[in-house]
Amino acid sequence: MNALAATNRNFRHAARILGLDSKVEKSLLIPFREIKVECTIPKDDGTLVSYVGFRVQHDNARGPMKGGIRYHPEVDPDEVNALAQLMTWKTAVADIPYGGAKGGIGCTPRELSLSELERLTRVFTQKIHDLIGIHTDVPAPDMGTNSQTMAWILDEYSKFHGHSPAVVTGKPIDLGGSLGREAATGRGVVYAAEALLAEYGKSIGGLTFAVQGFGNVGSWAARLIHERGGKVIAVSDITGAVKNPKGLDIPELLRHKEATGSLRNFHGGDSMDPSELLLHECDVLIPCALGGVLNRENAADVKAKFIVEAANHPTDPEADEILSKKGVIILPDIYANAGGVTVSYFEWVQNIQGFMWEEEQVNNELRRYMTRAFHNIKNMCKTHDCNLRMGAFTLGVNRVARATLLRGWEA
Template sequence: MHTAYLKLLHSLSAAASPTLALTANTSPLLYSYSARRLRRGIPSSRMNALAATSRNFKQAAKLLGLDSKLEKSLLIPFREIKVECTIPKDDGTLASYVGFRVQHDNARGPMKGGIRYHHEVDPDEVNALAQLMTWKTAVANIPYGGAKGGIGCSPGDLSISELERLTRVFTQKIHDLIGIHTDVPAPDMGTNAQTMAWILDEYSKFHGYSPAVVTGKPVDLGGSLGRDAATGRGVLFATEALLAEHGKGIAGQRFVIQGFGNVGSWAAQLITEAGGKVIAISDVTGAVKNSNGIDIAKLMKHSAENRGIKGFDGGDAVDPTSLLTEECDVLIPAALGGVINKDNADGIKAKYIIEAANHPTDPEADEILAKKGVLILPDILANSGGVTVSYFEWVQNIQGFMWDEEKVNRELKTYMTRAFRDTKEMCRSHHCDLRMGAFTLGVNRVARATVLRGWEA
């Protein structure tokens, strides 16, 4: 083998290395993102997803001693796609929307990531999320790379038929760049199983029936049992693993959950079933607190009937902005990114934070919470249950053999527990916290795969 290749491969080991300070260097990609956001009048707090991802990656790269050229190579996306999607509206007028797909890395397998429909979908945001998917799939140790996509639209303003037409046009524009062994989309913000069904059907018109081209689709079209609950169930398993490290279990712990969508509601339900006490929950409509524990089944019924938590009589209504600083054992942010920041971090009273949302904690808050002794289980580990069961769905489609839900849940627990164990091992090897343990684990696996496939320095 080439000497430089062997040297580089040898350096990508889990050998212990002193913890390094966070780098202050700003990448050109990050600068571009920041400048564009500022020009559009969007607050700087909205820049944190890409800022934190870049910062965490750079620290992990230094801890691993990555070659600078390899480091740069791992940051550059494999492909960025931008397409125009013009559709007839129900009133007969034409409307155009811009769609994006960023395929970040495929060193470890087909690229994987959601497609979101949201009016603030931005190519730079999609870049950041695609990169996070690369590290997340590697932490979970599933044979995928990372991707992300979206269309700049407000799905609530579109009829079902308009959403279907938009989805089909988008699929027509990218069908030759996605595929079972190339890039496998999934639902995300503003999309769901029905969206995936439309993508599957449109893709199949060009390539033949291909259920494995998307995950998160309806069970009747090859979706996996247990997929709806997967991210929330993964949060439960990750929390169990973290608490067990400290001689504790779910039972008897007091939980606060920000967000009552798919992830938050399933996490709340499963935590309650495991003996935990959920004492406060919020969503976009309001927040409720009950020190004796909230009746989650009753809250779910109320939320479904009233399209939100507001008005629930099973507790006291509280200010949603105060939820994060409620006294509890475990805080689970399961909604938006950047909600834990330097302005509120000092007021957080939880002993543990489980990041069920994507990037809920800003880097400045990380430092404040570390000094307070708060343990944070990072998003790329804590919320990886969804993509893990997406992998199970993909496997079932390829095999043509459906698993029962018990097997799905059993395998999910195995993967989540192993990911936590591997992260802890990296923490011990590199003398770092859980966030850096997860990032070094993910980055190291992708770097090794890249070098093994023939990357030359």
Template structure:
């Protein structure tokens, strides 16, 4: 099942739980605007972002966009030209009160800087048009770590409900990019044991816990996880079913499916990536008793701090990093509490608790604005 079909399936399930009429349900499925692209995944991610901002309770809608390319195979100048041409073609669709881009896979603060600069050629200096910018161009302190830090806050909230804490458990992290590295670093600092890590270069394991600062230093020096003295090599597929308490997929979507879900040994799954678990795997994991923290809540830290950055740009006043982190924890903790309320109200799992929360908030806003007519 592709990402769009899976997202629609979860949405329709949430709509049935909430008792939405068919007319309203259909209106919530149709994008406000679509600049046509081929992958259904972009449409699915736009829907997920809409639900995510509603779950996070920030005053955004949701959108997604991208370019079909392999950034790792392009030079810096090629990436800059590509980004600027892309911005030239969408500059009239984005703005600080319309669509506000932020970094995702294959992009970073530099990419956002190019978008800001190109947009400003058409509309004047407008720092709030894009988030995830470098600090020197109006970016927010704490934004780089935000998604990974939000994952940790979500994990803390979930574990606390089960009478557990990070420092007592073992973690396996699939994906060691921005999100995975920050999650691993923070978990290690708290006292949790990261026993397995993987990225596109390979995978390593140590049942006694990996020295994360040393691994980060090794990767920075060599560009790879392989040949690290403090851990043994393993296959990337093995990581998903490695012995641990908490599994955190933080790379690509669809990595957990009916072929491997039955072999997952973790008791908790934190979806740091977008759509890492397909619906069949979700059902299998539920029957196994694995508690799944869904992506539309678990990885909402990034968009939440993007909202904080936007607020700072609009106000022209920078927050210190402590304030950013305190506010992020408050939003993540409140979001989890609201999801649990929906779970109790509708007698559903965390995924449907998050989806019903997000869909219900969007539906109520839609009805109040009269768009269903």
């Protein structure tokens, strides 16, 4: 089941549990605005090339729309729609005053030079500058984009609107980026896991963890789990996989990956088949890579007791049912990976105030937001007698529906 179908299904289920009016339900599903623009740039050799850029702005009932911009060859409108919608529920679950958006350009970033990427980003910004803004829609980095991309968008936008650091988040620190932003999603995953485990009288120290994906999110999550005395016994990424039943030395593994660009040939563990990682014997499984990795083919063989969804929709609805029947506790993506957008919100707040925080304040506030959101989800689970995914969806959808009705959606 693709991302859009899965998200719509979860939304409809939540709407039924909440008893939403069918007209409100329909209006919440339809995006506020979809933008599609042509971006033509000269390549370094002088030839012209055209790309399609787009932005889906899903909902702004609770505040400006917020979401990443990805540069990827398969930028599929359906997926972007699903991710924009997911951002609407995610910001509502985290209780930050935003709606959802997502966008991107269909291109292969590694085939473009730095100056070509800069030209492409600037042309894209010229085409959408009057449709984004500090109080309208605030982009952020995503797959294939980074803080440098945000710096170019900021600069191009500011030519039209004056210096506006709050128009994008995930910026370089020197241009108003927030301390703690780089580690935020991984740190949020760890705070989320701590809140979940505390419910069961457990803590990270002494438990075993398997982490799929060792990019930004996976590597920070693994590092912070290691610092807290948790045993990360298996890690995989696109280059390979490594395991050690006594626990991997994560700082050493990070140095190895930095030096060699790969997880292969790491001396502190044995290599394993990356596809085995999801089925590895462990207490907590943390998928931090792609969507749809847990499906009806492999779900029955998962041995973890807890799954913390650091990736977006890593679990198919079919796998969801199989795992629930087995008694596996799943902490859903719209809560578990909300640390990134929460610290993006802190960055935006700091930019608007023109007053920057110390990293310690950023991390303490993040912990407060993640812990509070978990207890709000648990309350919804009790009220509606549902699992954590539906607890999170009902919490998010209910907040957006309430805001929509209070604003007068029929007027």
